[in-house]
Amino acid sequence: MNAHSAQERCFHCGEATTEGERWSTLVDGQRQPMCCPGCKAIAETIVASGLKDYYRHRTELPELSPAELEDSDLSARESLTLYDSEALQRRFVAHLSGNQQGEAEATFIIDGISCAACAWLIEHRVGQLPGVKNAVLNLSNHRLVVRWQFDQIAVSSIAEAIYRLGYKASPFSATEQEEQRHREGKLAIRRLAVAGIGTMQVMMMAVPLYVGMAEQYEFFMRLASMVMTLPVVMFSARPFFTAALRDLRTRHLTMDVPVSLAIVLAFCSSIWSTLNQGIEVYFDSVCMFTFFLLLGRFLEMRARHRMGKAGNNLLTLLPNIALKVGDDGVEHVIASEDIRIGDVLRLKPGHAIPADGVVMEGRSSVDEAALTGEYLPISKKAGDRLIGGTFNVESPLLMKVTATGAEAQLSTIMRLMDRAQQEKPRAALLADKIASHFVAAVLIISSSVFTFWWLQGNEHAFFIALSVLVVTCPCALSLATPTALTAATAALRERGLLISKGHVLEVLPQINRVVFDKTGTLTQGKLTLEQVEPLADLDATQVLALIAGLEKHSTHPIARAFRAIKSAAVENTEQTAGQGISGQWNGLTLRFGRADYAWPAAPLAEPDSNAAGQWLLLASDQQPLAWVRLNDSLRRNAASIVSGLQQRGIAVSLLTGDPGASGQVVADALGITDLQTGVSPEQKLAAVRAWQQAGERVMMVGDGINDVPVLAGADIALAVNEATDLAKTNADVMLTNGRLETLLTALDGATKTRRIIAQNIGWALLYNLIALPVAAAGFVPPWAAAIGMSFSSLLVVTNALRLNRLPAPDSSEV
């Protein structure tokens, strides 16, 4: 089927629309094309709320496809009312006045924010609701804090208003880890501020000292500088001291050791010098040094925290509440931590399953994609096992709980992940390696310089040794590497790749194998229409209209493939779990689904059994009407990234949990020769371990829960943008623009970064080779040291800033 040839684009979501399947909405007096009823409804809501300026402000198209949203909306309407239950509200609603009548505050995580205009839209829409005092959306962590008069509007109505704009809202409650990270972030900002303000002030006071001022004021100025430096050393520089002590205890020479040593020695000697009218004080160097180092670490921490923006709640897959059926047959809502083994729960269609268990009653299909990577729902009947965290798709089920909490399968995967993380090969960092040699050298040279001058009977021996330490320390390593890494991280972030761990840029150039997951990584992870083969006198468009009509109200993943198609009026639709769907049209009974369900009279052969995907049959009660092929289509540019990697001499492997033949088809289409299908998370991890033991550096690209252990174990883990929260928090790198080819940009960028780091370190070493003997000889006056140091730093920083000119993903690969 080729319905997506060049035509108009949907005004709301930017999808292509065709003449036959167009809706429209009046925006600002102009009739604008819409691709589907979902977009139309959202656009109408926006216009009716007086927020049409959204379309003027926005810089990005919506992230969630409205077809997908409408789908989740159907099931969400009902589940939203659960937000009103007390069991759930206890977790995320704070009553500010202490009772149910006063003001309340709740935090929601919003899904689907693509640009700043989304925040504007949501804040204004929620602000219009009765009783809402204010609504503030944080663009960096996508959290919406709403404060409202509790008795005037229900929580579910607030959430529904957000859904109607085309976003998903789920309640948020901070975990322990999240709280701690929050405190850590605040403390870091304070440390940075104290160091920054202190540096400015001490430098201001250092100028008259350098220029030379009247003897009687010198002592006073030095004293003032000392007072100002004290909080910088005691408060701001504390993280370096604790890290240095920890490293010394584990017998490790890291940069923290000479950094701490330089700070402490320079500070103590300056105090001594102040009190004893010594020749030199180094308060300004101490402050500046601390400030620059803190700044580098602060930026790194911010990038790391950004990853967990979805709340870092490992168990977000599990619903917060469950419907328990009591012994007397009465249903009541309980919080999910109150579920006990042996409880009987009712599972509504479209809801996540809260615990592991066994089906007691009912027949439905369950979407286990997040855990197994299998994108088609699996049919379940009485006696079958259910896994917590998966989704019930079609019809209600009654389940008996067999495992909760730590014993549940989801927790098992998490334990596997924890273990993999501990065993993760420690990346030998270039900076660390050089640092430990360099640190040792600096310490030896400084102490021998001191010994030499002391034996010569020079009274300035200590200060000469100290100036060696100060002159060599800052530029050489503390600036050379971090500035390059920061510039490269920022440049890659702009191009859609978020790096959260320090080792990534240094390990990337050494990667010699990239392992992909299939579903959701190389493929879109959702079914799309591939082919229509009419069998009777109806043409493809008519056939699709009939199927769209049948599937209109279905929540099954198959139905999503037909959302954007204009539907015919089909009535009395009825689903049969795992089989198909039937309905009435023009007095005919239509059936759509598996061939033996749609046309049970005689077995029909599939038109082309070699084609990838799934053939489904549409039939009336008189004759088969058409074959339709659905498949999980490949991501754009999946082929070019594979060939791009292979050109760079990197091996490409495909590991998929899907046991079907589609893995082979994908591998063939992309030219991947190394393929393993039907592998469990344990086997995936074992395969990666085997490669690592053979000396390879492995990068894993994945998205699902089943990829989590292997993501944790790989040298570098990359999660795609639609990945589950758990996968994202375990990844070192996250793709934010959904374009796999950004990976190639990252590889090239990392190589360039490595080169620039080498240049910077080379320059710094050269500078030190010249400066060190002069300083050791005691010939470096303070002003010369200051100019030399600044010039050297400036050169290093400018060189690092060249990394901002990385090629954009488009130009790197065609």
Added chain:
Amino acid sequence: MDIIYILVPLSLLLIGIAVLIFFWAVKSGQFEDMESPAHRILFDDDEPVSRPRNDTQDDKPSDKP
């Protein structure tokens, strides 16, 4: 030049106050979102907002703006 004995301690005092104000700003969460305020200022409604016809949460689909 003896004024310096007053001015320098005064500047230290002012810095102390500045740091305290900064700490208060951090505590009240002003540094938590470094992105939205920069964008928000651009969106302020340059034209009078077309208020919704009814302020309730009723948003009936309509073809009219």
